[in-house]
Amino acid sequence: MKKIKFIHVGLGSYSFQRLEILKKNKNFQLVGIVDKDRKLLKKLNKKEKKIFFRSISQAKKKVDAEACFIYVSANQHAKLVIESLKNDLNTFCVKPLALNSVDFKKIIKIKKKKKLILVQGQNNQWNDASLEMKKIINDKKLFGKFNLGYCIIWGRQVLLSKNARVDTKTDGSFFHSMACHQLGQLVACLGLPKSVYCKSSPGGLKSIGYNKTSRTGSGNIIFDYGNGKYFNYVGNRTGHGNPKGFAARWSGEWMFGGSKGDLRRLGGRITFFSDGMIKKDTYLQDVDDFQKLDDARQYENFYDALKLKKNYIEKQSLDTWILMEACNISSREKKIVNINSLRKFLGLNK
Numbered sequence: 001m002k003k004i005k006f007i008h009v010g011l012g013s014y015s016f017q018r019l020e021i022l023k024k025n026k027n028f029q030l031v032g033i034v035d036k037d038r039k040l041l042k043k044l045n046k047k048e049k050k051i052f053f054r055s056i057s058q059a060k061k062k063v064d065a066e067a068c069f070i071y072v073s074a075n076q077h078a079k080l081v082i083e084s085l086k087n088d089l090n091t092f093c094v095k096p097l098a099l100n101s102v103d104f105k106k107i108i109k110i111k112k113k114k115k116l117i118l119v120q121g122q123n124n125q126w127n128d129a130s131l132e133m134k135k136i137i138n139d140k141k142l143f144g145k146f147n148l149g150y151c152i153i154w155g156r157q158v159l160l161s162k163n164a165r166v167d168t169k170t171d172g173s174f175f176h177s178m179a180c181h182q183l184g185q186l187v188a189c190l191g192l193p194k195s196v197y198c199k200s201s202p203g204g205l206k207s208i209g210y211n212k213t214s215r216t217g218s219g220n221i222i223f224d225y226g227n228g229k230y231f232n233y234v235g236n237r238t239g240h241g242n243p244k245g246f247a248a249r250w251s252g253e254w255m256f257g258g259s260k261g262d263l264r265r266l267g268g269r270i271t272f273f274s275d276g277m278i279k280k281d282t283y284l285q286d287v288d289d290f291q292k293l294d295d296a297r298q299y300e301n302f303y304d305a306l307k308l309k310k311n312y313i314e315k316q317s318l319d320t321w322i323l324m325e326a327c328n329i330s331s332r333e334k335k336i337v338n339i340n341s342l343r344k345f346l347g348l349n350k
């Protein structure tokens, strides 16, 4: 199968790691590297230095590419996603695609006009444990119909570095940069709820970098799936420890109650109960440190969307953005957010 020629944006710490993962992928071929900071050229080898550019538009003038991967600061995402789409590139941008509904609407408008594929990158979702949870919940014979459930995440994310501080200063960053890791898994298991009601206390622990900016540290949510079916979420990234280790802290403790069985997940451990008995009890690969495995699988899914037209990942990731933003709107405006109305408002009804 023909390789997908791609441009990669971002040569920072996480972004450079993602470039290394992509370079190892046999389905993708690196044709351009973009960073606004020229000093980072030193990270590249001789061949790569020749395909270094300062912007996506500059790169696109010189190289033939089909896709673009964007890994830069969240406040640059919407602008760069639009630039990428305008340059006729199928676009993969690390979460969040946009920081607000106005920017997201602009993105969707151009995406539809250009008929390109757009994916919000989000890991914690492609490891074995997360995939098994999704498989069981979607197995009607085993699990039956969803009745109720919860997800709890509890960890400590120190945001004292200069780079991380943008998160502590941006209203809504809890849902846009943290809760998204569980909301993506929830969408994979149950799809979008009918409505969302969310509360969030301002900020969190000062000693690890948080101030009083709203919706940056934690959140409590009720998702309403209709007919008396509810899912609850409690998330906190400003806790006093990382009881499940650094990366796995974001995987979540989950319970899904179904008409035929109940699933419990604690990080990589998944237990399935039915008729008062344990039917399955497994330890699986949970999210790996640096999410290299998770992201490698995610890139395979992006490839399938582009080449095999198996476009599961686009809808799932755009729906996840809607859920992230619904939490922010609900908390900010102190109201229940109807998801269908929000979808329509954002231009995603068709």
Ligand SMILES: NC(=O)c1ccc[n+]([C@@H]2O[C@H](COP(=O)([O-])OP(=O)(O)OC[C@H]3O[C@@H](n4cnc5c(N)ncnc54)[C@H](O)[C@@H]3O)[C@@H](O)[C@H]2O)c1
Binding pocket: 009, 010, 011, 012, 013, 014, 015, 016, 034, 035, 036, 037, 040, 054, 055, 071, 072, 073, 074, 076, 080, 094, 095, 122, 123, 163, 177, 291
């Ligand atoms: N688990 C996860 O999903 C996860 C984990 C860590 C980081 N991230 C995200 O990945 C992104 C990148 O992280 P990082 O550690 O590489 O950040 P970084 O700040 O170290 O690097 C970002 C790079 O992008 C460049 N850049 C910024 N704006 C640009 C623009 N307009 N055009 C071209 N280049 C631009 C900067 O010069 C810098 O080199 C961030 O959005 C971060 O939130 C996600």
